[in-house]
Amino acid sequence: ETGVTQTPRHLVMGMTNKKSLKCEQHLGHNAMYWYKQSAKKPLELMFVYNFKEQTENNSVPSRFSPECPNSSHLFLHLHTLQPEDSALYLCASSQVLRGEGGTNEQFFGPGTRLTVL
C-alpha cells in the first residue's frame, strides 16, 4: 500500500545530529499529522496541518520542527534530540470536511523508528 509513505524507515542519530523525517500522502487529503508512539503509551499527537497551515502544536519541544510545504508533503526536522525521544514517529493524513469542520478517519504511514544515542 502506498497511500502514505515515510522515509527513512529507520534512523539512528546522535544527540548533536540534525536530521529530517519525510512524509508524503498520495490520497488527495488536506490534513496531515505527526504522532509519536512510545512503548506502552498511547499515540501522542505532535502537530496538525490543515490546508498547509499548522493548527495544533501539542506542547512539543522546539527540538522538533515541522514543515508543510504543500498539502501532500510533511517534514519533521530534528536537532539536539534526547535519548527519551527514541520512538516510532508516525505520519497520518485525513480529509477535513468543509462546513462541518470535522474529518474522516486517518490513514497512517509505516512510521520512522528513531533511536537517539
Next chain:
Amino acid sequence: RKEVEQDPGPFNVPEGATVAFNCTYSNSASQSFFWYRQDCRKEPKLLMSVYSSGNEDGRFTAQLNRASQYISLLIRDSKLSDSATYLCVVRQGTGNQFYFGTGTSLTVIP
C-alpha cells in the same frame, strides 16, 4: 483523567472464541469513533468506524453508548490472523484532534 481508556489486556483466546473489548472516553462532545488495528511493528490501520446505531462488518461488531461514553468491539469466531493490538480512537468536536487509547492486545491461540 485520560481522554480514552482501554483495558490493555493481554487477551489470550482460543481460535473460534468470541472476545469483546471495551473503551471509555471522557469528553461528551466527542463526535466520531473508530477502532484501529495495529500489528507488531506496523502502523495503525482502520478496522471500522463506530456509528450511533451500532454496526457490523463480518465477524466484527461495534457499539456506541453515548450516555455512558462507552464503545465496544466484539469479535466472533476469532482467527489466528486477528492477533494484534486494537486501538480505540475518538475525535472531539468539529476539529481534527484524534485521541487514542493505549490499545488492547489480543492473541488468538491455535
